[in-house]
Amino acid sequence: MKTSVCIIGGGPSGLLLSQLLHLKGIDNVVLERQSREYVLGRIRAGVLEHGFAKLMREAQCGERMDREGEIHEGFFISHDGRMDRVDLHKYSGGSSVVVYGQTELTRDLYDARDRMKGTVIHNAEDVALHDLTSARPSVTFRQGDEVTRIDCDFIIGADGFHGVSRKSIPRTVLREYEKVYPFGWLGVLSRTKPVSPELIYAKHERGFALCSLRSQVLSRYYIQVPLADKVEDWSDEAFWAELQRRLPAEVSARMITGPSIEKSIAPLRSFVAEPMRYGNLFLAGDAAHIVPPTGARGLNSAASDIYYLYHAMLAHYQRGDSSGLEGYSAKALARVWKAQRFSWWMTTMLHTFPDSIEYDKKLQETDLAYLFSSEAAQRSLAENYVGLPF
Ligand code: FAS
Numbered sequence: 150m151k152t153s154v155c156i157i158g159g160g161p162s163g164l165l166l167s168q169l170l171h172l173k174g175i176d177n178v179v180l181e182r183q184s185r186e187y188v189l190g191r192i193r194a195g196v197l198e199h200g201f202a203k204l205m206r207e208a209q210c211g212e213r214m215d216r217e218g219e220i221h222e223g224f225f226i227s228h229d230g231r232m233d234r235v236d237l238h239k240y241s242g243g244s245s246v247v248v249y250g251q252t253e254l255t256r257d258l259y260d261a262r263d264r265m266k267g268t269v270i271h272n273a274e275d276v277a278l279h280d281l282t283s284a285r286p287s288v289t290f291r292q293g294d295e296v297t298r299i300d301c302d303f304i305i306g307a308d309g310f311h312g313v314s315r316k317s318i319p320r321t322v323l324r325e326y327e328k329v330y331p332f333g334w335l336g337v338l339s340r341t342k343p344v345s346p347e348l349i350y351a352k353h354e355r356g357f358a359l360c361s362l363r364s365q366v367l368s369r370y371y372i373q374v375p376l377a378d379k380v381e382d383w384s385d386e387a388f389w390a391e392l393q394r395r396l397p398a399e400v401s402a403r404m405i406t407g408p409s410i411e412k413s414i415a416p417l418r419s420f421v422a423e424p425m426r427y428g429n430l431f432l433a434g435d436a437a438h439i440v441p442p443t444g445a446r447g448l449n450s451a452a453s454d455i456y457y458l459y460h461a462m463l464a465h466y467q468r469g470d471s472s473g474l475e476g477y478s479a480k481a482l483a484r485v486w487k488a489q490r491f492s493w494w495m496t497t498m499l500h501t502f503p504d505s506i507e508y509d510k511k512l513q514e515t516d517l518a519y520l521f522s523s524e525a526a527q528r529s530l531a532e533n534y535v536g537l538p539f
């Protein structure tokens with residue numbers, strides 16, 4: 150096979166770039182290890198920055214997001230016996246976020262690829278990258294007994310944290326920065342009316358909790374749990390009881406509980422791989438960086454990678470200008486690290502740390518007291534949460 154751009158990974162990063170490039174006549178192929186059902190079975194992000202939403206519209210995939218997604222102009226932080234609201238609209242100069250599940254967004258992207266007869270190859274096994282620093286890189290993959298080679302100009306590594314792309318960069322070139330947190334998030338999806346019209350981030354001595362949603366009939370809740378916990382350790386009843394202990398009484402009193410339709414524990418880590426380019430391989434999304442979900446930056450960090458790659462590829466193919474490709478890694482990393490900082494800050498401020506001393510706890514309280522006493526601090530939080538400019 151021959152194509153201009155070979156994209157490894159059929160998650161949101163890979164599919165969004167594939168759709169954007171196709172609309173501009175730049176042919177590409179997406180290689181996905183799993184089946185489509187498997188990819189669409191994963192429950193992940195729920196909050197989209199306005200920049201991500203804009204890219205989805207540009208990719209002609211925003212129609213259902215705009216119809217079914219919810220515009221949120223603020224959220225609550227419950228802490229130290231209080232519930233304060235962060236007014237995103239006021240402090241971000243009129244911006245907001247869209248609450249719309251990553252599962253639905255990925256479904257919309259797959260539907261668009263089908264509509265445009267895009268090439269998305271599922272169940273692609275043993276994907277391997279070749280001749281990355283030559284002018285003719287290639288990718289091989291296996292389906293059953295058949296091995297196929299794809300000759301291309303560029304390879305996009307959008308294959309997530311456990312993908313093959315980042316690992317194809319020589320250890321002598323790759324620099325990795327990682328911080329692992331001493332806890333995880335136990336998440337539950339339930340067909341219940343959300344307890345609050347806006348998200349509630351709860352700091353509590355028993356641990357962090359988050360009340361989120363996917364729609365007015367689908368709620369998404371999380372509680373911080375010790376790293377050693379397994380999802381089978383947590384019955385639905387135990388989950389609901391612990392969640393309600395960590396929320397203000399008036400919130401818990403009105404909570405509608407129900408059976409979990411999805412329940413999983415995600416570990417929390419901060420991770421960045423540099424550089425995000427090696428020869429004709431470009432990394433994007435979770436393949437290059439991971440954040441703890443506290444700041445809702447995970448999927449949204451992928452958005453700016455895709456935006457920069459999309460415009461760099463356009464300049465290259467339409468005007469022979471490769472400056473965007475040359476400058477991609479530095480430009481993407483500048484914004485990635487700002488999302489890392491914000492996610493680390495939100496996580497440190499709102500979680501209980503097993504090894505924290507009393508002084509640390511006073512700092513957490515002070516961080517929140519300062520936040521809600523300072524318009525400048527709320528402007529800083531808001532501009533990060535709605536999404537820093539691309
Ligand atoms: P993805 O991991 O989504 O997609 C990569 C794709 O590449 C996958 O489909 C995979 O099957 C495929 N692949 C892997 N190896 C391959 C290979 N060798 N060959 C071919 N294909 C291969 N973000 C938030 O903002 N909020 C959240 O609450 C949140 N919760 C999360 C919970 C979990 C358990 C996880 C893992 C992540 C969560 N995230 C959250 C972050 C998440 O949304 C990611 O940022 C987002 O999926 C990034 O999208 P991609 O970069 O496309 O990577």
Ligand code: PHB
Nearest residue numbers: 194195361442443444445
């Ligand atoms: C979610 O709805 O899954 C969600 C929302 C906000 C976060 C993390 C997760 O910060």
